[in-house]
Amino acid sequence: MKNVEPILAHIETHTPDLIELSDTVWGMPETLYAEYESCAQHTALLKAKGFKVTEEVAGIPTAVMGEAGEGGPIIAILGEYDALPGLSQVANIAEPKPVVPGGAGHGCGHNLLGSSALLAACALKDWLAETGTPGRVRYYGCPAEEGGAAKAFMVRDGAFDGVDAAITWHPGAMTKVDDAQSLANSRIDYTFTGRSSHAAAAPELGRSALDAAELMNIGVQYMREHMPSSARIHYAYLDVGGTAPNVVQGTAKIRYTIRAVDLPGMMALIKRVNKIAEGAALMTETKVSSQVISAVSNLLGNTPLEEAMQTALDTLGGVPFDDADRAYAAQIQATLSAEDIAASYGRAGLEPRENEPLCDYVVPLNLKGNGMMGSTDVADVSWAVPTVQARVATHAIGTPGHSWQVVAQGKAPAAHKGMTFAGQAMGAVARMLFSDEVLLARAKKDHQDRLAKQPYVCPIPTDVQPPLQPRPSAAAE
Incomplete structure (x- = not known):
């Protein structure tokens, strides 16, 4: 020693x-x-x-x-x-x-x-x-x-x-x-925006963001058979547009964590998930936007x-x-x-x-x-x-x-x-x-x-900043 x-x-x-x-x-x-x-x-x-x-x-x-x-x-x-x-x-x-x-x-x-x-x-x-x-x-x-x-x-x-x-x-x-x-890892929020309406009186006027989020999720589930077995994709609903079933939900947000053994593999999966999100929006006549929250390399x-x-x-x-x-x-x-x-x-x-x-x-x-x-x-x-x-x-x-x-x-x-x-x-x-x-x-x-x-490429886009949290107030402490 x-x-x-x-x-x-x-x-x-x-x-x-x-x-x-x-x-x-x-x-x-x-x-x-x-x-x-x-x-x-x-x-x-x-x-x-x-x-x-x-x-x-x-x-x-x-x-x-x-x-x-x-x-x-x-x-x-x-x-x-x-x-x-x-x-x-x-x-x-x-x-x-x-x-x-x-x-x-x-x-x-x-x-x-x-x-x-x-x-x-x-x-x-x-x-x-x-x-x-x-x-x-x-x-x-x-x-x-x-x-x-x-x-x-x-x-x-x-x-x-x-x-x-x-x-x-x-x-x-x-x-x-x-x-x-x-595993390289990226957390991305997908936000769908549709149009609210009365689910019984005028359902034809609504465009459900929740339907879009669910269709996206189904699409990702089918993709799992056709991606590397070492990759991982997880999800959580952050916003389901409300709790009233008689209202067509005008907004919905779902977070995906996309993982792969290296950065190129992760970026390839992200492109495929993005296409599924776009397809879900197209099927439901809603709009979708995405925001990278964080990402890490392998x-x-x-x-x-x-x-x-x-x-x-x-x-x-x-x-x-x-x-x-x-x-x-x-x-x-x-x-x-x-x-x-x-x-x-x-x-x-x-x-x-x-x-x-x-x-x-x-x-x-x-x-x-x-x-x-x-x-x-x-x-x-x-x-x-x-x-x-x-x-x-x-x-x-x-x-x-x-x-x-x-x-x-x-x-x-x-x-x-x-x-x-x-x-x-x-x-x-x-x-x-x-x-x-x-x-x-x-x-x-x-x-x-x-x-x-394989040169390093930062997996976080240059315009994304850390999701900082506010300092607790003196009253809260």
């Missing part, structure tokens, strides 16, 4: 403060672009730890960046702190029980994600100063990963210009180098950085869970299905194991599982700069993402141990990059070679 001992010592110094930050953010769950208090907590700690702070990065009120160090390469550590709607949950129990019925909750563990990233940045700041090593560490507090694509907007705005490499992590059931596999891998992260994880040896951690995780597993638990192993390329509530080991790099079929805005950073991501065990094996079980475990001792371990791993990789010019050069060349095959 000689090569990571300096980082471990500084991690230990800052761990209590960052665990406190994680628990504080867990207790104030805020959803996309409304993370004002969570961002304020991160900003205050950055200032207290001596970082030079830039607020409202890329014009986003809930994005912040802290920098420390001088000269040398710039290594970014990416953090997040947004929550999910409808997942309010009491901590440290094994049954669903909301704190606030219908309220938000940290169902993806981003309270841990941001705090651990800041932990790594604090340790690196101290190590750079102690050793006099040329280099700058940046902590990026990034909002709205859950559907808001904040990092994609930040990349488009140049927030990562000049960064030499980026490192991040995500809470999970297994500890491993995260597969550079995700992840771009980086072999040298992935190998470096594996070295760091192997050297650390896995999260040091104890019997009490395993006992609580076993209680959570009792709320899960056998399929949930098998899926966790399958994503890591492992066979299911008996009586293993927590992963206290590191999955080998050469094991390839089912991979991630979701989307992340980390992907757009990975096209801008060489990027690596770890997945670190913080909750019971089998815990579904975006679930009350994730929220319940978000303040448990096991979660604190996982976030500390992740901070150690990220700090170790960054230290390697500051210390090893050859490694950083190899990572940059790998990145350039991949871009030569």
